[in-house]
Amino acid sequence: MATIVPLTAIDPPLVEQLLDAAFGPDRHARTAYRIRTGMDWLPALSFAAMDNEDWLVGTIQLWPVALTDPQGRAHPLLMVGPVAVMPGRQGEGFGKALMATALSAADAPAPSAAALPQVLIGDHDYYGQWNFSAAHTAGWRCPGPWDPARLLIRCANPAVLPHEGMLGPWGSSQGSLAK
DSSP states (O other): OOEEEEGGGSOHHHHHHHHHHHHOTTGGGSHHHHHTTTOOOOGGGOEEEEOTTOOEEEEEEEEEEEEEOTTSOEEEEEEEEEEEEOTTSTTSSHHHHHHHHHHHHHTOOSTTOOOOOEEEESOHHHHGGGTOBSTTOTEEEOSSOOOGGGEEEEOSOGGGSOSEEEEEEOOGGGGGGGO
16 A cells, blocks of 8 residues: 655655646646645645555645635635546555545644645545535635536535635735745
């Protein structure tokens, strides 16, 4: 099975090669990339999967983003993805292992703090197993084309989420989250 390691342990060009193989070289035009423009992935919440022969077969990255409500207030979120598994190795459990590791890390906030809600663009049939849902995102917008049924959120208390807003990078005034 997979060995999960911090993504920081992997040579960045290898990560880029894996992402290109999984999503194609035009992946940077996707809406998810626009949402996290200018942000760096969070090292403490991003991981890689290695197979039994120590080959890189998957990665997951989490990013600091925000939902800006109609009053201009930024509500911090974690964007999950991309979750990438090398073609030919999909269906072997690497993606599930990466999701479990990353979400477990995201759910372990500092004492007396709540975990940030997590957002992603993906299939409910797959991500629903981790309680991601589109039930609370109908009034949200993205900077680019998206299917509202694929804009999913995972949150312990959805009542804290704004009903409307625009997803985008976590603002510079809150830059400490990206460190």
